[in-house]
Amino acid sequence: MLRRGVLVGALILFVVAGGTPARSADPPEIPLTIENHRFTPEEITVTAGTSFVLVITNKDATPEEFESHDLRIEKVIPAGKALRLRMPALKKGTYNFVGDFNQSTAKGRIIAE
Amino acid sequence: MGATFVVTLREAFEASLILGIVYAYLDRMGGRRYYGYVTLGAAVGFLASLALGVTVTLLSGPLVDLGPDLIGLAVIFGAAALLTWHGWWMRQHAREIKADVHRRLEAALTARRLWVVGLIAFAGVFREGAETVLFLWGLMSQAKDAGTWSNVLVGVAGIALAAGLGWAIFRGGRHVSLPRFFAITSVVLLLVAAGLFSTGVGRLQGIGWLPMSEPLWDTSQILNDHGFLGSLFGGLVGYRARPSALEVVAYLVFAVLAGLLVIGPGLSRNRRAPALAGKRSPEQP
Numbered sequence: 001m002l003r004r005g006v007l008v009g010a011l012i013l014f015v016v017a018g019g020t021p022a023r024s025a026d027p028p029e030i031p032l033t034i035e036n037h038r039f040t041p042e043e044i045t046v047t048a049g050t051s052f053v054l055v056i057t058n059k060d061a062t063p064e065e066f067e068s069h070d071l072r073i074e075k076v077i078p079a080g081k082a083l084r085l086r087m088p089a090l091k092k093g094t095y096n097f098v099g100d101f102n103q104s105t106a107k108g109r110i111i112a113e
Numbered sequence: 114m115g116a117t118f119v120v121t122l123r124e125a126f127e128a129s130l131i132l133g134i135v136y137a138y139l140d141r142m143g144g145r146r147y148y149g150y151v152t153l154g155a156a157v158g159f160l161a162s163l164a165l166g167v168t169v170t171l172l173s174g175p176l177v178d179l180g181p182d183l184i185g186l187a188v189i190f191g192a193a194a195l196l197t198w199h200g201w202w203m204r205q206h207a208r209e210i211k212a213d214v215h216r217r218l219e220a221a222l223t224a225r226r227l228w229v230v231g232l233i234a235f236a237g238v239f240r241e242g243a244e245t246v247l248f249l250w251g252l253m254s255q256a257k258d259a260g261t262w263s264n265v266l267v268g269v270a271g272i273a274l275a276a277g278l279g280w281a282i283f284r285g286g287r288h289v290s291l292p293r294f295f296a297i298t299s300v301v302l303l304l305v306a307a308g309l310f311s312t313g314v315g316r317l318q319g320i321g322w323l324p325m326s327e328p329l330w331d332t333s334q335i336l337n338d339h340g341f342l343g344s345l346f347g348g349l350v351g352y353r354a355r356p357s358a359l360e361v362v363a364y365l366v367f368a369v370l371a372g373l374l375v376i377g378p379g380l381s382r383n384r385r386a387p388a389l390a391g392k393r394s395p396e397q398p
Contacts, residue, residue: 051321062251063170065244069338069353070328072319076181076247078170079254083178088321098339101248104116 027051027086034077035059037102048092048112054085064106068097071110114267119341120248121271124241127348128155129279131237131305134298135230137286138203141294150227154234161235162242166250169243181243182320189313192236193367196306199229200299200375241348245272299375306371308351311364318357328355 030052033040037060046052058064058077066083067074077083090112099106135151169181249268256262286294317323333354336343346352353360 062255063247064251065248069347070355072315072325072357074185074244074316076169076244078247079251081170081173086321088325090325091327093327096339100244101120101251102116103120103339 027053029053029055029084032056032108033059034064034099034106037064037099037105039097039099039106039108042108044108044110046087046090046110046112049089051089052087054087055082056085057082062101064102065100066097067100068095070095071097073097074100114264117252117264117268118271121245121268122275123271123341123345123348124245124248125272125275126278126345127241128158128237129275130282130301130349132234133279133282134286134302135233135237137283137294138298139230140283141286141291147227147230150231151234154231155238158235158238158242161239162246165243166246170247170250179320182316185240186313186316188236188240189309189316192233192240193306193309193313195229195233195236196302196309197371197374199233200302200306200371202226202229203295203299204375303368303371303375304350307364307368308349310367311351311353311356311360314363315353315357315360318359323359326357326359329358329361331355 027050030044030046032044032054034056044054056066056075056077058079058081061079063076063078065074065076066085071087073085075083075085090110092112095110095112097108097110132151132155136148139145139147139151165181165184169177249265252261252265252268256265286298289297314323318325331354333343336346336352336354338344338347338352338354343352343354351360351364356364
């Protein structure tokens, strides 16, 4: 019982520590807007090998799901909310993403170079 | 409107496939009176999806940013483990199951087994449930005229069709021989579990807890994983058009290990379940 409590406590600490950035330099923030079921901008260029924060703001009245198989991310962003997504350093390449709830119009890509 | 139908159909089918197989399994095992456990698990999964959808919509903050990810990971890895254990258990009792289903399986269907099928039903529904809830909720909140309301109906129709397909799978399970039923469902659940495991590994890469790597291959020309069929296979068995090395290795390792447990050569062919040891055929001394 005690051991389980310690394990849970350690897990919580780990999660909280992971969520709190402790870096000397803040990673750059890149805004991405969802409006009228489209992403703006549709193409984002970042420096390969540098982590960054994608700030996704959903200006639509309905939730959208930011999904990228290339980045292995699937996050729902409720209407009117903003989500800060900490992105790891990416290798050079193109990473496609879509708005899973509006795939015909909501698409984009991140290009790391 | 077609896009709406496809989204809900795909998300709901991932749940209804599992439910169809689990109900069929109870049916073939002479455990029809235990359907309630599966229904309860699915219902709790639905309520949990609602709760998560509401929480994510109403609250904000780092816990809400990371919380759903952690819950998702727990459900993904938990479901992979449960499905594997279920497959292993089915195989252990395959011999007893072949003859005289009713009598032998009374003992086999202990309360703990029922928890497992209930949990599997819960995981199956909850995994994509929250997203589907939010998706439909979004459609409903936008509905103000006949056109937008019909879009909501189309979304519901997608779920209905998925439920119908799950029902067809359940009924189909009655028409195949018992050994074939177990063989097919074992393989399907094994692929689903391997897909879940490698998806979980991919998610760990996505949130940065495992290192990212370049894709091992690119089959998006053959089957685009953002298209309908590709994302359906992606959700069901973990297909990725551009998988990372870690995801591929995770899939193969899991499939091989779980495959050995569920399908492969037995280690103790002559071991019987203890509860049934006394009821063997007359030739046993």
